[in-house]
Amino acid sequence: MTVQAQSRGSGYLDRPAPSSLADVVEIILDKGIVIDAYVRVSLVGIELLTVDARIVIASVDTYLRFAEATNRLDLLEHGGGRELPDFIHDMQQSGAAGKVGGAVKGVKKALSSGDDDEDENEEEEERPRRSRKSSSSSRRRSSR
Amino acid sequence: MSSADVRPGTGLFVYAVVRAERDLPEGLVGVDGNPVALVPYGEIGAVVGEIALDRPPGRRADLTAYSAVMEALVPGGAVAPIRFGYVLRDDHEVVAEVLAPREDELTDLLEQLEGRVQYNVRASYVEDTVLAEIVRGDPEIRRLRDRTRDLPEDAGVGDRIRLGELVSQTWERLARVDADHLLTVVAPVVAAHAVRREPGPSAALDAALLVETERSQELEDTLEMLAEQASGRMQLRLVGPLAPYDFVGTA
Numbered sequence: 001m002t003v004q005a006q007s008r009g010s011g012y013l014d015r016p017a018p019s020s021l022a023d024v025v026e027i028i029l030d031k032g033i034v035i036d037a038y039v040r041v042s043l044v045g046i047e048l049l050t051v052d053a054r055i056v057i058a059s060v061d062t063y064l065r066f067a068e069a070t071n072r073l074d075l076l077e078h079g080g081g082r083e084l085p086d087f088i089h090d091m092q093q094s095g096a097a098g099k100v101g102g103a104v105k106g107v108k109k110a111l112s113s114g115d116d117d118e119d120e121n122e123e124e125e126e127r128p129r130r131s132r133k134s135s136s137s138s139r140r141r142s143s144r
Numbered sequence: 145m146s147s148a149d150v151r152p153g154t155g156l157f158v159y160a161v162v163r164a165e166r167d168l169p170e171g172l173v174g175v176d177g178n179p180v181a182l183v184p185y186g187e188i189g190a191v192v193g194e195i196a197l198d199r200p201p202g203r204r205a206d207l208t209a210y211s212a213v214m215e216a217l218v219p220g221g222a223v224a225p226i227r228f229g230y231v232l233r234d235d236h237e238v239v240a241e242v243l244a245p246r247e248d249e250l251t252d253l254l255e256q257l258e259g260r261v262q263y264n265v266r267a268s269y270v271e272d273t274v275l276a277e278i279v280r281g282d283p284e285i286r287r288l289r290d291r292t293r294d295l296p297e298d299a300g301v302g303d304r305i306r307l308g309e310l311v312s313q314t315w316e317r318l319a320r321v322d323a324d325h326l327l328t329v330v331a332p333v334v335a336a337h338a339v340r341r342e343p344g345p346s347a348a349l350d351a352a353l354l355v356e357t358e359r360s361q362e363l364e365d366t367l368e369m370l371a372e373q374a375s376g377r378m379q380l381r382l383v384g385p386l387a388p389y390d391f392v393g394t395a
Contacts, residue, residue, distance in 0.1 A: 012371035014381040021204050024211045027264060031389035032227035035242055063308030070311050071293035073275050
């Protein structure tokens, strides 16, 4: 995997290794063979977060955010709305497209209850760090 | 290695079903750093690892440990992942509850998966490019935008909602067209695909692809070409090879 993750040549195609918790959750969430529930001794309530993950909102709030994004857009008049990427990122965190964010929050919720102090601290730190990271990686092209 | 001697107070975390004849990677460990072992039953077997039953509920490290086990199993032959989080009491229960009742089904499944791996592909949008495209392409959207863009934030809410609704709908239509195009180009290279998320403004395509291992490069080349074509408008991302999480059904 690590070898494959190295980008070959020109590379329009993004070839990341799934490293963050969000990536892993996204990959394994709700997937795999299901064993009849009654035989399960249970490790975690992880499936609960799939409820989060499936929520798709087409609310007035979302529409207003789209409208604002559209209105902030500078088309070709001034050469590119700088605020837009960040704005849309915020929108994704809270709006219809926030699946990963929601799922991760769900995981954290599910996972943090039995966690020790160290994990709790990590949790506090990880939130802003994750936002910055996903913002810069998914919006690389438009912000350069 | 046999895991017949499960100590009191411990259970078996069940990772995946594989062919019994295959080798497990040397020194492979899973959740809690415990070694994984095979519980064989005829031609199939379950990959399991010991786990303390009184341990605290799962931590995030468990998710990554689980996925690391899958990743390590992939090169050695077909892997049918068991959904994360199943713990059974001992190997008798693993046989009785997982392997024996579905022996034929699991044998067939592993046969289908042999020599194939999963890749996850996502085509996400470069938002400002698409928004500009949408505004240019729709007079009604342009009109609403012109009418609302210089108003104070709390004015023209009705128009704003209508504008956002139109943008959202247009974007979803556009995403379906893009998704169809991408899947049409990719289809000849893959054995199967499963849409993970319906096309929408966040991503035109979010899908799992089941691919013959020997066609992996071809898939990557195809997606590289698509990524180049879509450059500036969509960003294509390919993750894998992965265990075929999306192709083991749910039954």
